[in-house]
Amino acid sequence: xxxxxxxxxxxxxxxxxxxxxxxxxxxxxxxxxxxxxxxxxxxxxxxxxxxxxxxxxxxxxxxxxxxxxxxxxxxxxxxxxxxxxxxxxxxxxxxxxxxxxxxxxxxxxxxxxxxxxxxxxxxxxxxxxxxxxxxxxxxxxxxxxxxxxxxxxxxxxxxxxxxxxxxxxxxxxxxxxxxxxxxxxxxxxxxxxxxxxxxxxxxxxxxxxxxxxxxxxxxxxxxxxxxxxxxxxxxxxxxxxxxxxxxxxxxxxxxxxxxxxxxxxxxxxxxxxxxxxxxxxxxxxxxxxxxxxxxxxxxxxxxxxxxxxxxxxxxxxxxxxxxxxxxxxxxxxxxxxxxxxxxxxxxxxxxxxxxxxxxxxxxxxxxxxxxxxxxxxxxxxxxxxxxxxxxxxxxxxxxxxxxxxxxxxxxxxxxxxxxxxxxxxxxxxxxxxxxxxxxxxxxxxxxxxxxxxxxxxxxxxxxxxxxxxxxxxxxxxxxxxxxxxxxxxxxxxxxxxxxxxxxxxxxxxxxxxxxxxxxxxxxxxxxxxxxxxxxxxxxxxxxxxxxxxxxxxxxxxxxxxxxxxxxxxxxxxxxxxxxxxxxxxxxxxxxxxxxxxxxxxxxxxxxxxxxxxxxxxxxxxxxxxxxxxxxxxxxxxxxxxx
Numbered sequence: 092x093x094x095x096x097x098x099x100x101x102x103x104x105x106x107x108x109x110x111x112x113x114x115x116x117x118x119x120x121x122x123x124x125x126x127x128x129x130x131x132x133x134x135x136x137x138x139x140x141x142x143x144x145x146x147x148x149x150x151x152x153x154x155x156x157x158x159x160x161x162x163x164x165x166x167x168x169x170x171x172x173x174x175x176x177x178x179x180x181x182x183x184x185x186x187x188x189x190x191x192x193x194x195x196x197x198x199x200x201x202x203x204x205x206x207x208x209x210x211x212x213x214x215x216x217x218x219x220x221x222x223x224x225x226x227x228x229x230x231x232x233x234x235x236x237x238x239x240x241x242x243x244x245x246x247x248x249x250x251x252x253x254x255x256x257x258x259x260x261x262x263x264x265x266x267x268x269x270x271x272x273x274x275x276x277x278x279x280x281x282x283x284x285x286x287x288x289x290x291x292x293x294x295x296x297x298x299x300x301x302x303x304x305x306x307x308x309x310x311x312x313x314x315x316x317x318x319x320x321x322x323x324x325x326x327x328x329x330x331x332x333x334x335x336x337x338x339x340x341x342x343x344x345x346x347x348x349x350x351x352x353x354x355x356x357x358x359x360x361x362x363x364x365x366x367x368x369x370x371x372x373x374x375x376x377x378x379x380x381x382x383x384x385x386x387x388x389x390x391x392x393x394x395x396x397x398x399x400x401x402x403x404x405x406x407x408x409x410x411x412x413x414x415x416x417x418x419x420x421x422x423x424x425x426x427x428x429x430x431x432x433x434x435x436x437x438x439x440x441x442x443x444x445x446x447x448x449x450x451x452x453x454x455x456x457x458x459x460x461x462x463x464x465x466x467x468x469x470x471x472x473x474x475x476x477x478x479x480x481x482x483x484x485x486x487x488x489x490x491x492x493x494x495x496x497x498x499x500x501x502x503x504x505x506x507x508x509x510x511x512x513x514x515x516x517x518x519x520x521x522x523x524x525x526x527x528x529x530x531x532x533x534x535x536x537x538x539x540x541x542x543x544x545x546x547x548x549x550x551x552x553x554x555x556x557x558x559x560x561x562x563x564x565x566x567x568x569x570x571x572x573x574x575x576x577x578x579x580x581x582x583x584x585x586x587x588x589x590x591x592x593x594x595x596x597x598x599x600x601x602x603x604x605x606x607x608x609x610x611x612x613x614x615x616x617x618x619x620x621x622x623x624x625x626x627x628x629x630x631x632x633x634x635x636x637x638x639x640x641x642x643x644x645x646x647x648x649x650x651x652x653x654x655x656x657x658x659x660x661x662x663x664x665x666x667x668x669x670x671x672x673x674x675x676x677x678x679x680x681x682x683x684x685x686x687x688x689x690x691x692x693x694x695x696x697x698x699x700x701x702x703x704x705x706x707x708x709x710x711x712x713x714x715x716x717x718x719x720x721x722x723x724x725x726x727x728x729x730x731x732x733x
Contacts, residue, residue, distance in 0.1 A: 095122030095440035111157035119476025127162035131169035153224035181242035220325030331401035340499035347395030356404035378420035381530035382700035389434035404442035407468035408456025422725030428475035435487035510608025530680030622657035
């Protein structure tokens with residue numbers, strides 16, 4: 092795995108560039124990302140280009156032996172462009188323009204901006220496409236960051252109507268699909284359909300779902316336009332985009348099909364603070380991040396571009412954007428780096444090289460402080476570089492179990508959650524975490540993926556389960572666990588005619604006759620476990636495998652398939668993992684609290700996310716080739732696989 096950093100030569104005097112490049116190479120870095128926010132420096136006036144500074148910056152980096160990932164700068168269109176096309180900005184759900192003054196101030200649907208994005212991409216690719224230092228291209232930066240996937244502009248409305256016309260062909264078909272007889276919502280023509288915002292109360296969920304599908308397709312086509320230009324003008328270079336953490340606003344599998352390498356931006360401490368984790372977990376893992384945050388995304392994005400992936404931005408210290416921004420525990424930056432390495436990353440780049448003393452991100456740490464001295468993470472990057480040099484290339488080993496991850500499922504659960512605590516990402520993450528607590532490696536795959544080689548398959552929920560997916564799941568001979576709400580909606584967001592689980596009743600002979608959501612703090616009790624948040628009434632001739640104390644069934648088994656009709660607590664999901672693991676012939680290793688393992692083709696890695704020393708001798712892996720059997724907090728130990 093290569094190590095790298097994100098660098099902004101335009102932020103610093105040219106006199107320091109050569110020293111920066113030398114220090115990067117001395118630190119063990121070999122790759123540098125540049126240019127993602129540089130449009131106004133490249134083109135300060137319409138049609139007037141200043142390439143000199145970028146030419147020299149790339150040459151300096153190449154001279155130090157560094158590879159360059161060059162970005163298209165379309166995440167930050169310059170002020171002159173916004174002034175020339177003021178309607179190019181996105182419009183939020185409340186109808187307010189999202190103006191100039193920060194970043195991502197554009198609407199994916201604006202035809203004029205799409206043309207400008209293609210133009211600047213072409214200009215940059217023509218100039219640098221054959222440059223030997225450029226080994227990869229990054230399109231744009233963090234699609235959708237700051238809630239910018241959904242735009243409610245006139246441009247978006249026009250393209251949405253075109254999208255609907257292509258999907259439904261005639262307006263009567265749309266009215267039937269959406270159930271527009273309800274509340275007198277029928278349309279006479281596609282031209283009458285607006286985006287689903289600014290309604291008096293809840294808009295039609297089918298309308299929302301199609302708008303989310305449309306918006307996701309807009310991101311995909313916007314990205315594809317840049318990739319097509321870059322492939323033509325810079326052949327032989329890898330194409331990537333840097334995805335984000337816990338983000339489902341567009342289908343990353345669709346975007347990933349146009350990429351060579353899927354990358355993501357890893358900020359474990361910020362994500363711990365910003366998302367659903369309990370107060371106790373936020374306290375326990377304050378300076379480490381939850382043990383499964385980074386790994387979850389490594390495995391998710393590895394499934395988005397045919398197994399090729401990397402970390403484009405790795406947190407090196409305190410960030411600036413979370414509610415609270417603690418510093419990493421000493422050793423964690425090296426641990427996060429090694430964990431990416433163990434999961435098969437092609438590179439990990441730290442964000443950023445030097446902390447900026449100005450503007451919005453001045454409180455975001457880097458490998459260097461603003462005064463040019465080494466920050467704490469610099470030595471940890473050196474430690475990681477030494478470990479990688481000693482251990483050598485790591486090949487990805489196919490995991491024994493798979494989790495099926497659907498972006499559309501996330502949209503369905505978000506549009507009509509029925510209970511405000513039903514969060515698709517959290518449910519999926521809890522199932523993933525249970526598998527990891529038992530020492531299992533996991534592949535997170537799309538609903539279209541081939542599942543035949545896995546020893547067990549987990550589907551946390553699949554509200555819209557089409558015929559092809561059901562046939563694929565039915566054909567599996569391994570243990571399969573299907574979660575609540577699966578098969579509960581049709582393609583057009585309606586309850587199936589024969590009730591949930593819809594087409595899944597071919598493999599699970601049950602009917603869901605009623606559902607309920609439970610407020611926080613309310614749970615129902617089984618033997619040694621509870622369910623909360625969501626529970627379904629099941630009618631079936633099957634005897635439940637697990638039932639509540641009053642006898643109401645929660646888990647049902649038919650052949651090798653299971654269905655769980657509730658939101659399980661960790662005790663119940665652990666029981667199911669253990670039972671399915673035994674059925675699959677898997678070797679489960681319940682791990683000490685805070686410890687996680689990962690296997691490559693040649694090595695076993697252990698990572699200590701706790702704040703106590705963990706003795707790994709009980710894992711029976713012999714003598715480590717890196718680290719110690721007694722694993723300190725933030726420690727990493729590596730063994731050769733036998």
